[in-house]
Amino acid sequence: MQELLFYFFIILAASILQTSTGFGFSVMATPFLLLLFTPQEAMQINIILSLVISFSLIWKVRHDIDVALLKKVMIGSVAGAPFGSILFALVDVTTFKLLIAILLIGLTILLIRNFSIQQTRSRDYGVGFISGMFTTSIGMAGPPLLLYFASTHRNKETIRAVSLAYYIFIYLISLLSQVIFEGTSKMVWIYSMYALPIVFLGLIFGQMLFTRLNQKLFKILIYFLLVAAGLILLIQSLWTML
Template sequence: MNTYALILIILTASTIQATTGFGFAIMSIPFLLLLFDPRDAIQLNIILALIISLMMIYKIRHTVNVRTLKRLILGSLLGTLPGLLIFTMDARPLKVFISVLLMVSTCLLATKVRIKESDRKELLVGVCSGFLTTSIGMPGPPLMIYYAGTNLDKATIRSTTVAYFVFINLISILLQLFLYGSTPIVWEATLISIPFMLLGIILGQFVFVRLNQQHLQKIIYLLLLFTSIYLLLTTMIVP
């Protein structure tokens, strides 16, 4: 395990998560897959994403949209069990799936697809997010695409998303641990990561109140595109 690389990944991902409410898994998973076995990387990501959401939620709980949160949770319950089937895939197809998902998500976000809010769409977003959490530890893309096309304010988006992540990451990791167990390296990496997650949260809160939303979006799009292409190339080239 490359400890310095792990620290850099977690610090960057937690800063983005604290700034936007999204992004921890999206920014961490592609690089964690280069350091760990896919199952270890996914479980580590879910555990850390749960911890960071728990750290954040109390302070921002007052702006949570409870009605939206309930629909996301209900939808996610329909997606979690099918997602566990993807979790058992071989490493290479799993990495290709993640890289393609990131590229598609980035293109949809960059083209600013407009989505009209509705109860049914929020349920569908929950289904997709639940599926992606248990399968690849990445609940964020469906929510990012949906919220990018709505007119909700950034504080409500961030708090509702974080509250949802508390639920879906907890359910996902419990299911994975019950069905597949874990390895010692997952827990060792978790202990190493926690202090740098705390630092990332502090940095992210500092950035949030000074945030230029357009500049941040451009940076995230570039990072998403780079990580997806990099992961795809390394997966296809490395035997």
Template sequence: MEDWIMLLLIVFVAALLQASTGYGFSIIGTPFLFMIYPAHTAIQINIILSLWLSVFMIYKIRREIDTALLARLVKGSVIGLVLGIFVYLYVDVQWLKFVVGSLVLILTVLLVLRLTIQQTEARDHLTGGFSGLLTTSIGVPGPPLLLYFAGVGIKKETLRSTTLAYYLFVYSVSLIMQILFDGTTKETWISAGIALPVLLLGILLGQLLFRWINQTVFKIITYIILFFTGIYLLMTS
């Protein structure tokens, strides 16, 4: 019973954050899901719920999508998705969490120090590649996108809509690949189904909050999310 309550709380907070900032569901949700589920089960629950979240939200904000940027991210993700499935199957999850956590913390410090990144098509592709790798391996595509877009200074409206559209692609492909190569469990789908109503509630409240968050507050929330993610991944690795 405690695990169900924990699941619903995690999903609600993560959905609220995702809908209000454009990021946060996987970054916040996955580390906590690791606390109550085996690694591969937690990753698949996160991917299923993230897919639903993207489906629920994308229609309303579809006009804000940067289609050219989206296309480059998707193209770049293809190689990363393939490499990531081998990481998912064969690399120890604890080691991967340590590497990702360290990288997130280092790059976040650089962003806080006002590191700026020049946006180029090659970097768009590269960011998509790293994001794809993290999606099939641990179900968390957000950190590369968040770090890159924060450095580039993309508007929050474009960021939220474009990343959601991108998530629809990478999460769909990742889930199919994971099921084909490693299977799935009944617990995964039951848990995801139970959490769906809470996910929808978090989305609705998060969309209301989005209207009140300015660009400065948005950046602060971004840094807090990244610091939290990096520290948590290191502590649990």
């Protein structure tokens, strides 16, 4: 019973974060889900519930989606995904995670110090490429998008809407490939079903939070998520090395 309550608390917190920002479910949930499930089960539960949130919100946020930007990010991610698989097969993943963690934390510090870049067509494709590569190599699609959107100063509505729409695309592909090539388990789907009422509760609270967040607070949340993602990767890689 205690494990189930802990599971529900994790899902509620992650659902609120994902609903209010468009990001954060995997950052918040995955480290704790790994305490309860195998890595494959934790990843699949994460993907399924992230998809539920994205599908539940997509109609509401559809008018905020920058369709041109979304298309370029999606095309870039399709091109980047095979390179991520090659990296996963050829390089030491632990060392790669360590480098990404240091880079992620360093770039976030630059953002906090008001670093910015100009959005361009090639950079839109590029961030999609990196996101696709990260998805198939370290299982994190979000950080490259977060860094890019924050550095180009997009408004919170566009960031959330594009992110949620992109996750539907990238996570559907990820889930299908995992089920086909790695299989799944009954536990994944049972616990995903258990979590659905909690996810919908998180949707309500997350939407209430989103309406109360101004652009400045939204940016602070983005910085928090980026630092958290970097620290999680850093701890994972250092723990593996020990």
